[in-house]
Amino acid sequence: MVPRFDRTVCSLIDVLVGEVNPEADPFQRREVAHYVLATVAAMPDHFRLGFRILGMIFELAAIPLCGHRFSSLWPDDQRAYVERWRRSRVSVQRAMIAFYTAFATHGLYQYVRTARSGRPLAT
Amino acid sequence: MxxxxxxxxxxxxxxxxxxxxxxxxxxxxxxxxxxxxxxxxxLALDAAAPFSCDEMLLKYRNAGVSVALGNSKLAWVEGRCxxxxxxxxxxLYxxxxxxxxxxxxxxxxxxxxxxxxxxxxxxxxxxxxxVEYAHHRAPEISRRLQSGAEVHGWHAGEAPRLYTYSPEEALRSSAPPGGKQxxxxxxxxxxxxxxxxxxxxxxxxxxxxxxxxxxxxxxxxxxxxxxxxxxxxxxxxxxxxxxxxxxxxxxxxxxxxxxGNTLRFHPMVKVVADFGEMVNRAGDYDPVHQIREFEPQIGMGCSISTPAQLGMALAGQKDAWSLVREHWQNMGLYYVQSSGGSARVRNVRGFVDPMVRVRFEEDDLALLAVNLARLATALFAAGARRIYPCIPGYPVLESRADIASLPARLRPADGSLTSVHVFSxxxxxxxxxxxxxxxxxxxxxxxxxxxxxxxxxxxxxxxxxxxxxxxxxxxxxxxxxxxxxx
Missing domain, CATH: 3.50.50.60 (FAD/NAD(P)-binding domain)
Known part of the structure; x- marks a missing residue:
């Protein structure tokens, strides 16, 4: 069973990867999500606690706004919800999306190219 | 246990x-x-490709996520291996x-x-x-910085590296030979x-x-x-x-x-320059040129410019993926670094990792902004067609005239400061x-x-x-x- 936090992050990464490169296939998206989850697991413990709490808020705050938890929303609703956080006036919400975007992008360039050509685009 | x-x-x-x-x-x-x-x-030196995701997970402290909080944020990286x-x-040495x-x-x-x-x-x-110089092996993105500085009469040059370049192998192989020291x-x-x-x-x-x-x-x-x-x-x-x-x-x-009361850095901000022609090739050596005209307050240089690094730097740009995929060979990543800001290192009960609290003065952020404009001036002089400041909300610079549109100082909330050096x-x-x-x-x-x-x-x-x-x-x-x- 996938823990709730991991499911939230995987769903979020799926949205972010889709924004950056809609052609990325499910395997590549999963690779990127694993990389980002490994990064979160290794980050300083006080940040990790903050990210877990923020992730829970991100997941549950979708209920009053969209009727379901974030990870249970339809893809279009997930994209709209992420966009709402990205444009939020609350800096920590923007910062969370910026963090995941940066690391998803980094993972995307390595893992997507690896899957296609057997090696990164360039190192 | x-x-x-x-x-x-x-x-x-x-x-x-x-x-x-x-x-x-x-x-x-x-x-x-x-x-x-x-x-x-x-770990072996080649346990992971340099600057890759795998290397960050294997060799970087906290997988590369170290952030100082305070009146501005600063992200830095350290090794842990x-x-x-x-x-x-x-x-660079x-x-x-x-x-x-x-x-x-x-x-x-x-x-x-x-x-x-x-x-x-x-x-x-x-x-x-x-410690060796790359000389003719220096990549074009690196040499461009030097040529831009020379147009303005600024002192610039190549920094040596803790690296052995092997000319014999270079003749036999297209891959970078030699080794990191x-x-x-x-x-x-x-x-x-x-x-x-x-x-x-x-x-x-x-x-x-x-x-x-x-x-x-x-x-x-x-x-x-x-x-x-x-x-x-x-x-x-x-x-x-x-x-x-x-x-x-x-x-x-x-x-x-x-x-732990006086931690210092070389905080830096970056830009991506698109030269409209090939300057960045897979397998190039790491860039080595630096503008030294404004030392000791300010240093400028060229960063690692792989597609992944460019992609992260341009993550805030619209259509960044296709931009990088189609133009990465025309692009280089450049930085301005100062020595401003100071931080404290403290342990917090219940946590293993220390917290770092940083403070920048207004002048620190103004100095970086002024020199970001100088760097853009040098890059346009070196042939850049377009410059993307890696700061959220900053305009893309299409010409030298656009440099005037850059803010006079960085905003504390920009979250764009990074460092690869920590000391003191x-x-x-x-x-x-x-x-x-x-x-x-x-x-x-x-x-x-x-x-x-x-x-x-x-x-x-x-x-x-x-x-x-x-x-x-x-x-x-x-x-x-x-x-x-x-």
């Missing part, structure tokens, strides 16, 4: 980065009984500028730091870890050959004094994933865990006087009001406890600090052998 048998050694070195590795090699080659502990894993930061950096050594002597009353005293230490380190390739093997013992994957929880010995309480991660606690008993301990972890360990151990958290010198240790790294008020890493540097060097760390570490290790330090 099962206990391991306690160990006994004459000298315990905590950390295997440039400070610890050089100290270990000097002491072991002098016949001393030395044990070195490293929190990270013992045998060899420390030398395993993950480009190895500078000796300490003489005016910096003079400033440290004057302001912090550091003894024996004259250029003539330091020269043999630089030379000795450069003999073990070779990291600690795991140079001083650590010397340390081991001289009889030094290295224990990796071992973290020191705290230090305590027991009679005439120092005790390091350790935690070793086993191959089984388990954590094994133990102790090392030593006559002398050299703390060389880096500018953040060294003060964190000492503060955990109850030593706080001038420890436990400055050395004889002025006990501001220094944590004496001129040779010996802690005030204790016996047999030393610091010998980037924490010692009194202020930012303005240039890549690894050469300074290595030379100061060698000087201090020899002083330990000569019993000059206490």
């Amino acid at each position: 099962s206990p391991l048998r306690p160990r006994r050694t004459e000298t315990l070195i905590i950390g295997s980065g440039p400070g610890g590795a050089v100290t270990g090699a000097v002491l072991a080659e002098a016949g001393r009984d030395v044990l070195m502990l490293e929190e990270g894993a013992d 045998v060899g420390g930061g030398s395993e993950i950096n480009r190895g 500078h000796r300490t500028p003489e005016y910096i050594l003079e400033e440290w002597t004057r302001r912090f009353q550091v003894k024996d730091l004259q250029p003539a005293v330091m020269r043999p230490h630089f030379e000795a380190c450069e003999t073990v870890a070779r 990291s600690m795991s390739a140079t001083f650590v093997p010397r340390f081991r050959q001289a009889g030094g013992q290295l224990l990796s994957s071992t973290r020191v929880r705290r230090l305590r004094r027991e009679g005439s010995f120092w005790i390091a309480e350790t935690e070793q991660r086993g191959a089984d994933g388990g954590c094994h606690r133990s102790e090392v008993r030593a006559d002398r301990i050299v703390v060389a865990c880096g500018a953040v972890q060294t003060p964190a360990l000492l503060r955990r151990s109850g030593m706080t006087r001038n420890i 958290s436990c400055p050395m010198g004889e002025d006990e009001r501001v220094c944590a240790v004496n001129s040779f790294g010996a802690m005030f008020g204790t016996e047999g406890l030393y610091i010998n890493d980037a924490s010692l540097l009194c202020t930012p060097t303005g240039v890549n600090p690894q050469g300074t760390v290595m030379a100061v570490a060698r000087r201090n290790a020899i002083a330990m052998l000569e019993r000059r330090s206490r």
Whole structure:
């Protein structure tokens, strides 16, 4: 069973990867999500606690706004919800999306190219 | 958590980065009984592709996520593996500028730091870890920076690297030959050959004094994933865990006087320049040119410009993926760095990792903004068609005239500051009001406890600090052998 936090992050990464490169296939998206989850697991413990709490808020705050938890929303609703956080006036919400975007992008360039050509685009 | 048998050694070195590795090699080659502990894993230099996701997970502390919070944010990176930061950096090399050594002597009353005293230490380190210029091998994105500076009459040039370039192999292969002169390739093997013992994957929880010995309480991660606690008993301990972890360990151990109050960086902001023609090829050597006209306040240079780095830098741009995919070979990533800002390192009850709180003054952010504009001017002079500042909300610059649209100072909320250099958290010198240790790294008020890493540097060097760390570490290790330090 996938823990709730991991499911939230995987769903979020799926949205972010889709924004950056809609052609990325499910395997590549999963690779990127694993990389980002490994990064979160290794980050300083006080940040990790903050990210877990923020992730829970991100997941549950979708209920009053969209009727379901974030990870249970339809893809279009997930994209709209992420966009709402990205444009939020609350800096920590923007910062969370910026963090995941940066690391998803980094993972995307390595893992997507690896899957296609057997090696990164360039190192 | 099962206990391991306690160990006994004459000298315990905590950390295997440039400070610890050089100290270990000097002491072991002098016949001393030395044990070195490293929190990270013992990995081959090529265990992961440089600057890749895998390398960040394997060799970077906290997978590359280290953020100082305060009135502005600053993200920095550190190594956490045998060899420390030398395993993950480009190895650009500078000796300490003489005016910096003079400033440290004057302001912090550091003894024996004259250029003539330091020269043999630089030379000795450069003999073990070779320092070479790329010359004609420097990539085009790097040379463009030089040509842009020359248009304005600014002083610029190539920085040497801790790297061996091999012309013979270059003729036979299109891949970059030669090798990086990291600690795991140079001083650590010397340390081991001289009889030094290295224990990796071992973290020191705290230090305590027991009679005439120092005790390091350790935690070793086993191959089984388990954590094994133990102790090392030593006559002398050299703390060389880096500018953040060294003060964190000492503060955990109850030593706080001038420890972790003055952490400094080289904060930087970046731009991506698109030259409209091929300047960036797969397999190019790392860029090496720097604009030195505005040192010591400001340095400018060219960063690693792989598609992944460009993609991260342009993450805030619309259609960044197709932009990078289609144009990365026309693009280079460039930086402006200053020496502004100061931070404190503190432990927080209940957490393992220390917190870093940073403060920038208005002038620090204004200085970076002014010099971001200067960098853009140089890049347009070098043929850039378009420049993307890597700061959220900043406009894309289509021409030199657009530079005027850049803000006069960075906003604290930009979150765009990064650093690859951290130092100065436990400055050395004889002025006990501001220094944590004496001129040779010996802690005030204790016996047999030393610091010998980037924490010692009194202020930012303005240039890549690894050469300074290595030379100061060698000087201090020899002083330990000569019993000059206490």
